[in-house]
Amino acid sequence: MEMSVEKYLARIGIGCVPRPTGASLAELQEAHLRKVPYENCEIFLEGRVPSLAPEALYDKIVGRGRGGYCFELNGAFGWLLSACGFDFTETFARWCFGEKDPLPPRRHRILLVRIGKATWIADAGVGSPCPLAPLLLETDVVQERNGLRFRIVRDPLHGFLVQKEMPEGFVNYYSFWPTPHFAQDFLYVNYYCAMAENSFFRNNLLVNLAASDGRRSIFMDPADPDKQTFLFRRERPDAPPFEQRIARADVSALSGVLARWFSIRL
Numbered sequence: 001m002e003m004s005v006e007k008y009l010a011r012i013g014i015g016c017v018p019r020p021t022g023a024s025l026a027e028l029q030e031a032h033l034r035k036v037p038y039e040n041c042e043i044f045l046e047g048r049v050p051s052l053a054p055e056a057l058y059d060k061i062v063g064r065g066r067g068g069y070c071f072e073l074n075g076a077f078g079w080l081l082s083a084c085g086f087d088f089t090e091t092f093a094r095w096c097f098g099e100k101d102p103l104p105p106r107r108h109r110i111l112l113v114r115i116g117k118a119t120w121i122a123d124a125g126v127g128s129p130c131p132l133a134p135l136l137l138e139t140d141v142v143q144e145r146n147g148l149r150f151r152i153v154r155d156p157l158h159g160f161l162v163q164k165e166m167p168e169g170f171v172n173y174y175s176f177w178p179t180p181h182f183a184q185d186f187l188y189v190n191y192y193c194a195m196a197e198n199s200f201f202r203n204n205l206l207v208n209l210a211a212s213d214g215r216r217s218i219f220m221d222p223a224d225p226d227k228q229t230f231l232f233r234r235e236r237p238d239a240p241p242f243e244q245r246i247a248r249a250d251v252s253a254l255s256g257v258l259a260r261w262f263s264i265r266l
Contacts, residue, residue: 003058005083008076011062012036020085022115026133028084029124032077037067037209037262038127042194044205045266049194052186054079065263067209069201070125071190074109075183077124081113088113088122089180092189096172097128097164103157107189108174112137119178121162127208129215135162137178205230209262216261218254221245232257 005017012031018024042050050072051057057076060066067073074090081088092106111122113134120134131145135152137160142151149165150173158175165171193201204227207218214236221229227248234242246253258264 001055001059001063003055003079004062005080008058008062008080008083011065018084020081020087020115022118022120024084025081025086025113025115025120025122028080029077029122029134030132032073032080032124033126033130033132033210034212036061036073036124037207037264038069038073038125039067039207039262039264040069040201040205041066041207041258041264041266043069043199043201044203049191052183052190065265067207067262067264068125069127069193069206070107070109070123071186071193073125074111074123075186077122078111081111081122086113086115089178090183090186091176091179091181092185093174093176094158095174096158096161097174107193109186110174110176112178127206127217129210132210203227207258207262207264218246218257218262230254232261234261 012035014031042048050068052071052075057072060068061076078090088111090109090111093108093110094104094106095108096104109125113120113122119137121137122134129148131148131150133145135143135150139152139154142149151163151170153161153163155161159177161175162173163170164173193199204220205218209216214234216234218230218232220227221231229248230246232244232246246257255266
């Protein structure tokens with residue numbers, strides 16, 4: 001399949017190739033998060049290791065209208081940024097939010113985009129409420145994004161530690177050292193996340209989309225300890241959240257929700 005930047009931009013609702021500026025970077029990240037779902041269906045439902053080859057990512061996201069998880073989404077987003085003339089490096093991050101381990105393994109992929117003298121943390125691969133626009137790599141400054149507040153601090157073990165404000169204060173979100181990594185470096189962790197018996201992604205269905213009319217998500221029902229039920233949740237600013245429980249064995253019901261609300265057709 002021929003990889004077209006114009007078709008990729010059309011997939012996320014942008015009509016022309018932007019110049020590599022801070023404003024266009026923010027527009028691209030928000031558009032990507034609002035149109036391309038975070039999903040690990042290939043891992044959880046199909047039992048396969050997602051390909052990180054650029055051609056495969058393009059076919060999945062643009063050709064088939066699917067999404068992916070961080071290694072796929074930020075890999076594809078990186079291809080798009082490169083095609084638009086942005087200068088960036090990729091690196092691993094330690095996902096800390098919700099983790100009990102104070103130093104969790106590095107299993108998140110992010111982009112460090114250089115524009116002029118500034119470096120921006122670009123991330124289109126988070127499956128929960130996150131900054132829709134990139135964060136400026138500047139420490140000890142609170143940055144507000146789409147109603148959420150973040151800050152970046154230095155840490156001797158974590159390097160740069162991104163923190164998110166919660167009711168109890170700022171908590172660790174993810175961390176990274178700005179060491180450049182390359183496409184082949186993510187292959188091993190991608191394989192582990194897809195195939196390891198204890199992998200979170202192998203044992204939990206995660207689907208999320210920050211749609212313009214409200215966030216949509218599917219995850220394992222926390223009220224079901226046997227993990228035989230999924231919970232579909234739709235949040236809207238003008239109405240109470242809508243929730244629907246789906247039996248894990250009801251493939252038809254799950255497929256219907258995936259197709260209607262996330263445009264995911266397995």
